[in-house]
Amino acid sequence: MKIALGADHAGFELKDHLARVLTDEGHEPHDHGTRSSESVDYPDFAAAVAQAVRGGDADLGILVCGTGIGVAIAANKVDGIRAATCNDLFTARMARAHNDANVLTLGARVVGVGVAEEIVRSFLSTQFEGGRHGRRLLKLHALEDTAAPAAA
Numbered sequence: 655m656k657i658a659l660g661a662d663h664a665g666f667e668l669k670d671h672l673a674r675v676l677t678d679e680g681h682e683p684h685d686h687g688t689r690s691s692e693s694v695d696y697p698d699f700a701a702a703v704a705q706a707v708r709g710g711d712a713d714l715g716i717l718v719c720g721t722g723i724g725v726a727i728a729a730n731k732v733d734g735i736r737a738a739t740c741n742d743l744f745t746a747r748m749a750r751a752h753n754d755a756n757v758l759t760l761g762a763r764v765v766g767v768g769v770a771e772e773i774v775r776s777f778l779s780t781q782f783e784g785g786r787h788g789r790r791l792l793k794l795h796a797l798e799d800t801a802a803p804a805a806a
Contacts, residue, residue, distance in 0.1 A: 655714065656711070657676055657716060657778075658703040659672065659683050659684065659685050659686060659715070659716050660688075660699035660702055660718075661688060661718040661719065662694050662696035662699060663688060664720035664763060666691060667691070667762070669716070672716060672718070672770065672771070673685060681778070686702035696719045700717055700728035701729075701732065703715040703729065704728075704731075704732035714757065714758070715737075716757070716758045717737070717757060717759045718760045722760045725737070726738065734795075735756060736753055736754060738753060741760075741773070742769075746773045746777040746780070750777055754787070754791055758773070758774065
């Protein structure tokens with residue numbers, strides 16, 4: 655699988671570790687930065703990963719920041735992206751099975767390296783169940799089409 659990866663300064667070490675794990679497990683990680691612990695703005699990296707997924711350059715995306723929340727909010731601004739912050743195996747599995755999440759977000763200050771590896775494996779190996787969940791996804795897509803413009 656082609657996996658788009660991105661992180662801010664708080665998540666870059668975990669992102670780099672996960673890139674190595676993904677490569678070892680036969681995936682193709684594509685790193686969209688950052689590449690140091692120097693302070694950066696997470697929306698830039700979330701946008702790059704989300705656009706890679708939306709554009710078909712990646713099958714799925716993984717974003718890492720301090721909590722996973724900021725990058726999830728940013729990625730979800732991109733039409734067609736369903737980013738889910740997952741701090742345990744159950745939410746990772748459900749994000750894919752019921753919500754067809756296409757971007758996993760992790761908090762480097764929330765989960766340890768070993769747990770993060772297992773969350774990634776669960777997320778990547780779970781398939782969308784469809785059925786009643788597909789109907790709900792159609793409603794989510796409809797929300798994208800009717801969203802009000804942001805206030806200035």
